[in-house]
Amino acid sequence: MAKGGPGPDPDFVQLLSPDGERVEHPEYSVEFTPDEYRGLYRDLVTVRKLDAEATALQRQGELGIWASLLGQEAAQVGSGRALRPQDMAFPTYREHGVLYTRGIDPIMPLGLFRGVDQGGWDSQAHKFHMYTIVIGAQTLHATGYAMGITMDGKVGTDEGEAVIAYFGDGASSQGDVNEAFVYSSVFNAPVVFFCQNNQYAISEPLERQTRVPLYQRANGFGFPGVRVDGNDVLATYAVTRKAVDDARHGQGPSLIEAYTYRMGAHTTNDDPTRYRIASEVEAWQAKDPIKRMRLLLSNEGLADDAFFADCDDSAATQALELRERVLAMPDPDPLTLFDHVYPEGSPELDEQQEQFAAYLASFEGSHR
Template structure:
């Protein structure tokens, strides 16, 4: 049994030491055992997880660069949170439904969604163009914490439809993103996962979602990526107890996991989803991780945190620890790592090219898809906007 113990940030005497968390892979790349959680991956699946982590980080880095060059209006980086997202994303079964914030690019990738999709949103050419039902991945939510209520409502619907507890047909073995790491379910029952950050945990919507989920025994996993800051507000300015312990007050279990350990993130999420799927209700998972970069590209983290803190977390880098593990176990060699780096670079270049070639949207397209069967009000607004746009064309000929 191995667990980590992150220290309190500000060293105040009245701050209780942080409790231990579930860990299966140390920062040095050593596999450790835990009495409740485990993984049993093949060498190919371990290599697949590493590939996911590297590609997801490279695409995220490219998106940040695109924003800095004026090609995106904004970007919310996941730098440092790759293990929490890839681990939890690969733990999902095909039938499970995910409700993201605006930072779950790694989960989106694991669900098999084209990584160009969120960039269209942040470039302002669409409002998110993937099919939530097809991919079982809801649209990005900008309003902090609102997606947790949407997720609970969806999960309550699963209960009402009887799609939990073995009531649905057996599902075939499949993977969400195709790398082989992780959908080993034996049931077609469904579960829901809702992502949010430590800052969102202070929002009323999130606490209301906890109440509804607990009271109605909803099959949902609340996955909190505790990256230590709500923009510039550190964790100790938001809570006096570890976030996962809040679950007890709402009547369901909570667990803290090393959010920089992709294996532990997978194992804990898989167990929580299985419990939900089998009719055991909600779980709060707190992935204890760190946002290595800015909150978004409009943020300057040097104004509220010190360099030594960032450096201490860089030593716990989620990609480096998997690379060390693969090397120590003889599962991968330098040729493999080089091939993964080359693949990630190719995908990043391809992503950049596609972003730069995105067509400007037709202004009238904003009225499409507001209502499935149209609306007299939308028709009137479209007509007025058409007339407004036409006025510029008429003026150009005068």
């Protein structure tokens, strides 16, 4: 067992130390092939690079806003890779790493943040719901979906389905999240609540959200909770895999608190230097999830410098391609705003569309 953060924290599940050393745990372990270990590292590097490119695009005026995952790559890649193909994920607006593991084109969320579409991917095909901007609302969506799985008889076997709902430490104070805890518990819904505790709800530190470790809140709702080192991709994988497998076999909900850190701003509209000190950031930089995975691969002879260079080059190439595709996105026809409000349309919507079309036409021929 290992300690959580720079200060005194409760024990959490850890399988890989910040120094890249294996840590034994009595309940959790992973058995990967060398290719699978290398694949996790490649995921981490790629996701970070794509995220950095999106941040740069926003700073250059190409995106309206961006919510970076910097520092949280292990929590997202580890949990995302732990899901079975049939499992359904309900994200916030920051789960770019989970999105990547579900095989969704990384361009998709950038269309949303550029304002040219509403996200665009097929949620059912990828088993990954649309991004949710309303804080905590996705936990209720996930609980309802999970209740439906039970009613459809899709629980109780290895082929059963499970649901995972992502949210942050700040969202744990929202009524929606606590209501989701209640309903999932009393209906024994197959849902895993995955809280990425990155220490800050925008500018509010964790101590403004809770007086006890977040994972312990699960006890009051009648289901288990566990805290995992969210910067350890191996431990995050192991804990998530067990939780979703327990859920699919009918053991009900659980709460995972991934103890991690948001290295950058809450969004590109935020200035974290106004509410946290540099030494705190430096302490967490020593726990970097990519650094420790690289040390593991090197220490155990699973990868060499050529592999690491290839990962960096491949990620850079993907980031450049992403940039080019974002810049090539066409501006949408304003009237398409009305296309998908209702599947069959409505008289009121038709009237609004006509009025808006007339408004746009009023500018035709002008020199504005």
